[in-house]
Amino acid sequence: MKQSNDNKQNESKLSRRDFLKLGGALTIGVASVGLAAPLFRPLSGEQTQQDLNKFISTRKKDFVDYTRARAIPTICFGCTNHCGVIGWVQDGKVRRIEGNPLDPNSLGNTCSKTHGMISYTYYPERLLYPIKRVGKRGEGKWRRISWQEAIQEVGDRLKTCRESGHPERFIFHYGRDKTKGFTKRFTNAFGTPNRLNRRAICSSNRRVPLMSYYGRDFEWETQDMENTKYILNFGSNPMEAYQGGLYMMHRIQKARVDNGAKMVSFEVRPTATVNCSEEYFKVMPGSDGAIGFAMANVIIDEGLVDKAFWERWANISLAEIKEHIKDWTPEHAEKLSGVPAKDIRRIAIEFAKAAPHCTTMTARGSAKHYNGTQGDRGLRMLDVLVGNVGRKGGLCLTSGRMWGGGKYGQDGLPSVSQPKPKPPKPKAFTPGTAAYEDLPDDIKAKVARLDPQWQKKYQGELATPAEYPLSWHWYGMKVGQLVQPYIREGRAKVDVYMSYTYGAAYGYPEAKVCREVLLDEKLVPFHVAIDIDYSEHAALADMILPEATSLERWDPHSTNCYGLVPYTGIRQPLVKPLGEAREIQVIFRDLARHIGGGMEQYFDYENVEDFYKEWYKNVSAKIPGGWEEFKRRGIWQDPDRAKDYELYERPVPEKELLGSTVDPETGVISNTIKGKKRTVGIMMPNPETGEMEAVRGFPTPSRKIQVYDPVFPLAAKSAGLPEGDPNGNALPTLFTIPGFDELKEDDMILTTFKWNVHTQGRSSQWEFHAEIVHTNQLFINTRTAQKMGLKTGDEVEVTVQRPRGLTYRGGINEVVGVVRNRVHLLDGVHERVVCFAHAGGHWEHGAVARAENRESLPIKEPDSGLKKDFSNEIWWSKERGGTGNGAPMNDVLPINPSPLVGGQNWFDNICQIRKIS
Amino acid sequence: MSDLPPIPWESPINKSRSLKMKRAGMVIDLRRCIGCHACSVACKTENEVPLGHFRNRVRYLEQPDVETLSFLPLLCMHCQDAPCLKACPTQAPTRLSDGRVVINQDKCCGMKACISACPYGAIYIDDTSGRADKCDLCTHRTSLDLKPACVASCPTQTLRYGDLGDPEDPVAKYAKEHNAKPFKEDADTHPSILYIQQEKWMEKAAATGVQLSSEDNEIIYEQNGRSS
Amino acid sequence: MNTINAFTPFGWPIIIYLTLAGLACGASLCAVVFLRTEKTAREGQSYVIARTALYVALGSIVLGALLLLYDLQSPGNFYRNFSEFNPSSAIAWGTRIIAVFIMLCIYSLFLLHSMNSQEKTSPIGPLLTGLLIFFALAVGIYPALVLGQASIARPLWEPLLLAPLFLLLGLDSGFALVQLLTFKKWQEDTLEKIRKLDLAVIIGQIILFALLLSISTFSEAGMNRLLFGEFSLWFWIGVVLIGWLLPFFFSFSHSPKKNTIILTQLSLLLGAFALRAVIVFSGQGPQAFIGS
Structure with missing residues (x-):
């Protein structure tokens, strides 16, 4: 059991x-x-294949679906180029921008900046409602107001100003205005000449030589890059940040890679253009002109001058020029620039031998110096010497932008001009006018010193500064960086200051001066800003009006075409303005109606499109399908038109010869057109028959290329420059920048530049661009840095000195400012140069630009349809262990307008660098 | 007056999707690259790639013997012998009929095996979804005969998209004519992205080259990273 | 080191997992050894050691698996590891190996617990022993193949060298941990044997690691970073001093005092961890990337 x-x-x-x-x-x-x-399933890794549609179905749900997105052509506003683009709109949002292949300039290419339009349109901190300040100016306290209230207040103030008899006390100051004259329509209708710009910041110094030589700036010279074999690049950077850069970059690369063209660059740092060059020479800033004169000498000595061209078109004999420049030899240039004389010789010969398939390329690098205008005049001479001007593969001049009757080279093009009635131009400040009598006595004395031709055009110190007659001799380039200092000095009075997408409070030299003036309510009683986002400048306003972005509004477009056939395009709205943002055309229309007094007649439209339809009626007439077809294509170009080669050899049309007179001495043909006596051409012997013919020539007073230009001594006398000052020389002249000849051992030259993903100072809030470039450390030559005991990442203090020349506060022995930054060592930087990039150190423009993981827009409404707030994703913020957004450089750069011309000399800053331990 | 040219951009509307190529690929002609980052930004905009990651990026490399820089666009190489395909346990990376390698988001569990296996650093984890992602040669575009976003936005025709499996394809011909080679050929993964005039030194420089700031290097410009 | 990016996909969770997988391998093999070497009795010392070892193995691998889960960026998709299978993926195999290994451990422990106090024969028969050995080795080796699958991109992770090295580290640390936990049960002569084995293990580690570093494709920059850069402290103090020199020194000291042995085992454990950390971290990063 x-x-x-x-x-x-x-x-x-x-x-x-x-x-x-x-x-x-x-x-x-x-x-x-x-x-x-x-x-045991019948699949193994490598053989796995997936069905296309199954894969598409696994993608994020809101990918851009091109089977249902709508493509609308428009014009890019990512930088100054303004390429034709196509925007893809899906569910009422612009999702993607691509090049418009019909654009003869871009040929369908775009750069990274075009996507900035999407970034700024849907930026979470975009301004969408009119706001009015409630605290002190600049304090950052605002309240939302209605458009009605906004128009009421701004309109009242403008009305009072206009009716007081001093319309010039309304100042309209813009940063980027590509309305092609629409804002001028407003200021002209108002009666103020003070539509102020930033051309002096940008390009005056290099436009003046162009206008002096060829009579106009033609928007820009237009090198025939497609066909060139040899490019001499003096400080120009079309691969990154240059007007026309995009149009040039693909043509240059094609010429180089496919056609074996050679590019030689003279620069201070390895720019993208330098990196695409066959040869690179580091040059001392401000010495490009010296190389130009040396090359001219070589070309003359070697007998490589295109004598036929020079004798036919230059307004001075070769012998005189030879005598004038004989001392500026390659050896002399080597001393100034550091470029070996033998290389200068070799390259000059290579260049000349490639003629006419060769061209110079100059830009801010050569021109934005105290001696840059005269230096660039020297460089311009090279093209005339080898006779590449207007020829295939050479330096061409095309009829350029916006075709109106009577402009040079535009025969046969439809006239595109603003709808009538057009407001008259504002009156000159002649003695007896209220505006003139308002001027301080010392200014009156300066006006009296001006040449009579300029006295007749004088319109006050902001629009036509008396000391800088060449800034408004050809057209009103003005001297933007002097506006705020002049207001502070009492040279002009202000009732209403309106800034339009403007960033001077951040981006101008000595920006602190601008901020001081804007903060002074006595000097600037009322400041209204029109902008798309909360910029440093707008932050100092009394009221901000939110503008529609480039994806939401109309603009006409035309610029010089590197394919050498003029064209035009239209910017059109792809989507409705977000929130309560409004197009400038609507804002101005409503203001004009509120001000009244005749202003309203120039803004007599309800629908903005109708206004542009009228503007473009002559183009529409040329297109089968008219306006609608033009909008559908976005671009129009006359496909049968010949390229703009040798415009100067084209005959003067019969109708312009009727009733004309010929100057017996010079052969210049003049006629009276629209009640004004103008030169229309020049009598020239036919090269084959020797018979005299009436040809166009150049739109200069002599109808020739003005290598010799009497306007310089005239301007020097008018501006009161000392006798014999080289800036006033009628012939291109070489001289050194004051102070550069006595540099001390540790003096460095601070130069500035823009990154290829940024534009002007208004792009740091574009998240994808800021992600690539958000800091602006100083680039410095490796050997120089090592001598100073610096390595990459070290912090330094940069002390910038006031310039020594005849300029704003020039010669005062003082420090402009001190800034701290880190250094980055690079072999390719010139030994005496430190390069400091723009676009860093913003303190407004929202979370992305500030590199902070928090929003900073004063007022934000919840609806909007903007992008999600990515202020938690800014990995480069200091909180996240990143580098932050860099250092603001502009406060330490001196206001330094070039004599006579007024262009800012960005690259003349003598500075000292000290390591911070 | 001549006829106006046709309008190219109106074509994909209501089209049906298909992949027609034998071996979809790209030729990158480094002689033309100007380092403008258009490809990176176009890609990020098109694909809404979160901040901190790149499917396509451009490296600035200091040349060893001269004082200038070279530019090197990098993206997924769509290897014919793809390490990511081998490494992933869940078969999230797969191949489409034209040979491109794509990541099926549905299958990914974020193990990062593909990331570690990729010799080109082309894959990242999308923080918003927690899944691995990378360049898919813009399948949503290319299946409609549009070029990939990067290629469409390259202003100097550095990037060229075509059928490397078709000897008559202009891009395949261009590759052959200019002796285009894979980047990091030693990895032996038979990429479908080929480079013209790439040099051996670039391989070394590419790993530490910067897009801009050496200070950022440790945080981001080592390709796709973001500090967590 | 807290950055996940294309150059550095693997961080601390993976390193700890690798260490735990090694422990599991070593501990389970330790269990097998003790179950086979002596007649087992429920109260016998070997039995206790074996049981502890199996608990260590089970605990480590479960903890490790949880860490892997934690490291997933989309843990919701974890099931895909079982519904999909990619035969060329080491991880795909590894997932299954871990699963089987866990079950084997549980089953063996169950058998050990349910055995009769009088029983003289081991309840774990030859088949189960064989399976245990096989899967223990698999758990020890496969992580090397996982890293090895990235060896095209990251030359330091050469699987042919990593596999024996990881196995060695696993055995070494597994035995060490079991020894620490059951110190009192060990016999003098066994301890003495182990001490000699430790020496061999250290020498093996050094040889394999030296071979790993001498792989021609591993970059100079990567080497510099490992030896003098950001990982140098981990390497010189964690691996060389604690993992190698200390146990090496102790293994020559006479009279195996308790403290010495404990210190030796602790330093071996820490050393194994440090070596894995060094291999994982310095195998990643731009300096260690292919072509650098």
Whole structure:
């Protein structure tokens, strides 16, 4: 019994254990089979193929679906180029921008900046409602107001100003205005000449040589890059940040890679253009002109001058020029620039031998110096010497932008001009006018010193500064960086200051001066800003009006075409303005109606499109399908038109010869057109027959290329420059920048530049661009840095000195400012140069630009349809261990307008660098 | 007056999707690159790639013997022998019929095996979804005969998209004519992205080259990273 | 080191997992050794050691698996690891290996617990022992193949060298941890044997690691970073001093005092962890990337 019990116990025990064992083993077995099951599926990694549609279905749900997105052509506003683009709109949002292949300038290419339009349109901190300040000016306290209230207040103030008899006390100051004259329509209708710009910041110094030589700036010279074989690049950077850069970059690369063209660059740092060059020479800033004169000498000495061209078109003899420049040899240039004389010789010969398929390329690098205007005049001479001007592969001049009747080279093009009625131009400040009598006495004395031709055009110190007659001799380039200092000095009075997408409070030299003036309510009683986001400048306003972005509004477009056939395009709204943002055309229309007094007649439209339809009626007439077809294409170009080669050899049309007179001495043909006496051409012998013919020539007073230009001494005298100052020389002249000849051992030259993903100072809030470039450390030559004991990442203090030349506060021995930054060592930087990039150190423009993980817009409404707030994703913020957004450089750069011309000399800053330990 | 040219951008509307190529690929002609980042930004805009990651990026490399820089666009190489395909346990990376390698988001569990296996650093984890993602040669575009976003936005025709499996394809011909080679050929993964005039030194420089700031290097410009 | 990016996909969770997988491998093999070497009795010392070892193995691998889960960026998709199978993926195999191994451990522990106090024969038969050995080795080796699958991109992770090294580290640390936990149960002569084995393990580690570093494709920059850069402290103090020199020194000291042995085992454990950290971290990063 016991045994059996035991047995039973044993049995039951065993069986239970066995059962569990079995169960466990079974579980393992089944689980293993289960785990192994997919092993026997008929697929293995490499052979796995997935069905396209299945894959598409796994993508994020809101990917850009091109089967249902709508493509609308428009014009890019990412930088100054304004390329034709296509925007893809899906669910009422612009999702993607691509090049418009019909654009003859871009040929369908775009750069990264075009996507900035999407960034700024849907930027979470975009301004969408009119706001009015409630705290002190600049304090950052605002309240939302209605458009009605906004128009009421601004309109009232403008009305009072206009009716007071001093319309010039309304100042309209813009940063980027590509309305092609629409804002001028407003200021002209108002009666103020003070539509102020930033051309002096940008390009005056390099436009003046162009206008002096060829009579106009033609928007820009237009090198025939497609066909060139040799490019001499003096400080120009079309691969990154240059007007026309995009149009040039693909043509240059094609010429280089496919056609074997050679590019030689003279620069201070390895720009993208330098990196695409066959040869790179580091030059001392401000010495490009020296190289130009040296090359001219070589070309003359080697007998490589295109004598036929020079004698036919230059307004001075070769012998005189040879005599004038004979001392500025390659050896002399080597001393100034550091470029070996033998290389200068070799390259000059290579360049000349490639003629006419060769061209110079100059820009801010050569021109934005105290001696840059005269230096660039020297460089311009190279093209005339080798006779590449207007020729295939050479330096061409095309009829350029916006075709109106009577402009040079635009025969046969439809006239595109603003709808009538057009407001008259504001009156000149002639003695007796209220505006003139308002001027301080010392300014009156300066006006009296001006040449009579300029006295007749004088319109106050902001629009036509008396000391800088060449800034408004050809057209109103003005001197933007002097506006705020002049207001502070009392040279002009202000009732209403309106800034339009403007960033001077951040981006101008000595920006602190601008901020001081804007903060002074006595000097600037009312400041209204029109902008798309909360900029440093807008932050100092009394009211901000939110503008529609370039994806939401109309603009006409035309610029010089590197394909050498003029064209035009239209910017059109792809989507409705977000929130309560409004197009400038609507804002101005409503203001004009509120001000009244005749202003309203120039803004007599309800629908903005109708206004542009009227503007473009002559183009629409040329297109089968008219306006709608033009909008559908976005671009129009006359496909049958010949390229703009040698415009100067084209005959003067019969109708312009009727009733004309010919100057017997110079052969210049003049005629009276629209009640004004103008030169229309020049009598020239036919190269084959020797018979005299009436040809266009150049739109200069002499109808020739003005290598010699008497306007310089005239301007020097008018501006009161000392006798013999080289800036006033009628012939291109070489001289050194004051102070550069006595540099101390540790003096460095601070130069500035823009990154290829940024534009002007208004792009740091574009998240994808800021992600690539958000800091602006100083680039410095490796050997120089090592001598100073610096390595990459070290912090330094940069002390910038006031310039020594005849300029704003020039010669005062003082420090302009001190800024801290980190250094980055690079072999390719010139030994005496530190390069400091723009676009860093913003303190407004929202979270992305500030590199902070928090929003900073004063007022934000919840609806909007903007992008999600990515202020948590800014990995480069200091909170996240990143580098932050860099250092603001502009406060330490001196206001330094070039004599006579007024262009800012960005690259003349003598500075000292000290390591911070 | 001549006829106006046709309008190219109106074509994809209501089209059906298909992949027609034998071996979809790209030729990158480094002689033309100007380092403008248009490809990176176009890609990020098109694909809404979160901040901190790039499917396509451009490196600035200091040349060893001269004082200038070279530019090097990098993206997924769509290897014919793809390490990511081998490494992923869940078969999230797969190949489409034209040979491109794509990541099926549905299958990814974010194990990062593909990231560690990729010799080109082309894959990242999208923080918003927690899934691995990378360049798919813009399948949503290319299946409608549009070029990938980066290629469409390259202003100097550095990037060229075509069928490397078709000897008559202009891009395949261009690749052959200019002796285009894979980047990091030693990895032996048979990429479908080929480079013209790439040099050996670039491989080394590419790993530490910067887009801009050396200070950022440790945080981001080591390709796709973001500090967590 | 807290950055996940294309150059550095793997961080601390993976390093800890690798260490735990090694522990699981070593501990389970330790269990097998003790189950086979002596007649087992429920109260016998070997039995206790084996049981502890299996608990260590199970605990480590479960903890490790949880860490892996934690490291997933989309844990919701975890099931895909079982519904999909990519035969060329080491992880795909590894997932299944871990699963089987966990079940084997649980089953073996169950058998050990349910055995009769009088029983003289081990309840874990030859088949189960064989399976345990096989899967323990698999758990020890497969992580090396996971890293090895990235060896095109990251030359330091050469699977042919990593596999024996990881196995060695696993055995070493597994035995060490079990020894620490059951110190009192060990016999003098076994301890002495183990001490000699430790020496061999250290020498093996040094040889394999030296071979790993001498792989021609591993970059100079990567080497510099490992030896003098950001990981140098981990390497010189964690690996060389604690992992190698200390146990090496102790293994020559006479009279195996309790403290010495404990210190030796602790330093071996820490050393194994440090070495894995060094391998994982310095195998990643731009300096260690292919072509650098």
